[in-house]
Amino acid sequence: MLLTAIVRSSHDAITSMTLDGVITSWNPAAEQLFGYPAAAMIGQHVGRLWPDERRAEEEEIVVRLGRGERFERYRAWRLHRDGTRLEVSTTPSPIVDASGAVVGISTICRDISDGATEREHLQELAQQQQLESRLQQAQRLESLGQLAGGVAHDFNNLLAVIVNYAAFVSEEIEAAATADPDRWHAVARDMQQIQRATERGIALTHQLLAFGRREVVRPRVLSLNAVVTDVKELLVRSIGEHVQLVTPLASGLWPVKADPGQIEQVLVNLAVNARDAMPGGGTLTIGTDNMVVGNESGLPAGRYVRIRVEDTGTGMPRDVIARAFEPFFTTKPKGEGTGLGLATVYGIVKQAGGDVQITSEPGVGTRFAVLLPVTDEAPIEVETTVVGGPAGLGETVLIVEDEPAIREVARRILQRSGYEVLMTESPLDALELASRHDGEIHLLITDVVMPRMLGKDVAERMRALRPDVKVLFISGYARPALASSGSLVPGVMLLEKPFSESVLLEAVRQVLDAA
Numbered sequence: 001m002l003l004t005a006i007v008r009s010s011h012d013a014i015t016s017m018t019l020d021g022v023i024t025s026w027n028p029a030a031e032q033l034f035g036y037p038a039a040a041m042i043g044q045h046v047g048r049l050w051p052d053e054r055r056a057e058e059e060e061i062v063v064r065l066g067r068g069e070r071f072e073r074y075r076a077w078r079l080h081r082d083g084t085r086l087e088v089s090t091t092p093s094p095i096v097d098a099s100g101a102v103v104g105i106s107t108i109c110r111d112i113s114d115g116a117t118e119r120e121h122l123q124e125l126a127q128q129q130q131l132e133s134r135l136q137q138a139q140r141l142e143s144l145g146q147l148a149g150g151v152a153h154d155f156n157n158l159l160a161v162i163v164n165y166a167a168f169v170s171e172e173i174e175a176a177a178t179a180d181p182d183r184w185h186a187v188a189r190d191m192q193q194i195q196r197a198t199e200r201g202i203a204l205t206h207q208l209l210a211f212g213r214r215e216v217v218r219p220r221v222l223s224l225n226a227v228v229t230d231v232k233e234l235l236v237r238s239i240g241e242h243v244q245l246v247t248p249l250a251s252g253l254w255p256v257k258a259d260p261g262q263i264e265q266v267l268v269n270l271a272v273n274a275r276d277a278m279p280g281g282g283t284l285t286i287g288t289d290n291m292v293v294g295n296e297s298g299l300p301a302g303r304y305v306r307i308r309v310e311d312t313g314t315g316m317p318r319d320v321i322a323r324a325f326e327p328f329f330t331t332k333p334k335g336e337g338t339g340l341g342l343a344t345v346y347g348i349v350k351q352a353g354g355d356v357q358i359t360s361e362p363g364v365g366t367r368f369a370v371l372l373p374v375t376d377e378a379p380i381e382v383e384t385t386v387v388g389g390p391a392g393l394g395e396t397v398l399i400v401e402d403e404p405a406i407r408e409v410a411r412r413i414l415q416r417s418g419y420e421v422l423m424t425e426s427p428l429d430a431l432e433l434a435s436r437h438d439g440e441i442h443l444l445i446t447d448v449v450m451p452r453m454l455g456k457d458v459a460e461r462m463r464a465l466r467p468d469v470k471v472l473f474i475s476g477y478a479r480p481a482l483a484s485s486g487s488l489v490p491g492v493m494l495l496e497k498p499f500s501e502s503v504l505l506e507a508v509r510q511v512l513d514a515a
């Protein structure tokens with residue numbers, strides 16, 4: 001996570017606390033400056049660092065920060081663990097969530113008690129300002145990412161209902177069309193519009209989750225040259241005939257571990273962004289090369305593969321560059337852009353452990369540099385598993401889903417495809433049903449995020465009752481089923497909402513037929 005990396009690598013003491021002054025984070029530089037390890041300070045009141053004669057003044061500052069007031073950098077005294085006094089330059093700031101509420105306080109401290117010259121001190125202050133700006137941007141994007149994930153979860157439930165009921169109605173229309181073709185063909189066209197709008201909504205939720213780094217990632221070892229080559233035809237269609245595409249790809253490119261579908265999404269989004277910056281035509285260059293970077297880059301030192309996406313378009317002024325990755329920020333006219341394209345790029349690259357940088361000059365063009373870490377893992381051949389048809393063979397499926405409409409959609413799809421279906425809205429009811437059900441339960445389908453109990457806990461307790469039961473998770477917000485990298489926890493089978501009838505049936509068949 002970008003925010004964590006910045007804080008841990010900083011040479012300044014960066015701490016955070018609750019609104020009443022209880023310390024919640026303490027970076028390595030704070031340990032060095034004040035002499036206390038993080039374990040000794042987290043959970044303690046910050047007043048432990050205040051000299052007695054400054055206590056009333058510092059308490060007042062904490063109260064005012066809790067009200068959302070901001071303070072300029074000031075000089076203050078703090079106590080070291082050994083009792084000596086330190087003169088520090090400190091900047092306290094309120095921590096604000098996506099709704100604008102103050103939820104905590106952060107401080108950045110630097111030791112100035114060593115007799116540094118005024119010139120050195122001014123240089124340090126300038127560096128500290130840059131750090132504060134990066135921290136504020138990272139905090140803002142992190143809060144927006146959390147909000148985006150929550151919105152996508154609810155939206156995906158709605159879309160799953162719409163897309164499947166639209167399909168059900170379309171079937172009824174086809175069956176009735178022979179009686180009054182003109183009338184029913186008009187209704188069919190209306191249904192197609194509903195389905196197209198739903199597909200657009202599905203694409204938008206994927207972008208929201210990608211920005212918030214909450215989309216399911218299926219990474220594998222790959223060559224970025226191969227990804228660029230595979231998506232080249234799609235890029236040509238996307239940018240139009242007025243833009244020339246050039247792809248200088250480096251030979252001997254190091255392998256990376258990433259989700260190829262997500263990297264393709266990055267390339268398409270950057271290409272479309274470049275196309276819009278060249279309304280009169282121009283050249284789009286997508287190149288690759290190997291890089292070795294040091295700690296000064298803001299990334300962990302090591303080997304990276306770089307994708308360069310350059311255009312000869314209108315360029316961006318500095319204020320636009322500063323906000324380019326914010327979701328819903330766009331310079332395009334109303335109705336011509338969602339403001340999610342570059343935000344999606346940012347989320348995908350950060351989730352993959354990389355970085356994306358912008359260099360631009362108005363009237364000259366823009367260059368995006370995407371850096372992804374090199375992997376030492378060997379590539380694994382992806383085997384295609386041949387599964388049976390989507391029809392059921394009378395197996396019993398237990399559905400646990402707290403959204404009634406989703407439950408009904410899944411029941412209808414599975415029952416008419418030959419499955420016996422049991423349903424509950426509560427995890428506890430599901431466990432009780434499983435304990436008293438006389439017959440076999442072949443498959444548990446459970447939502448990942450539910451009140452009172454997560455899907456993974458339902459699965460664990462269900463397997464204790466019925467060791468042979470197989471499990472398929474469904475979710476529009478799968479974070480609790482994911483590892484810290486955003487990839488699936490080993491052994492977990494996940495179907496993302498919204499799903500169509502065919503996708504649900506294929507997933508069920510695949511889980512049931514798996515060894």
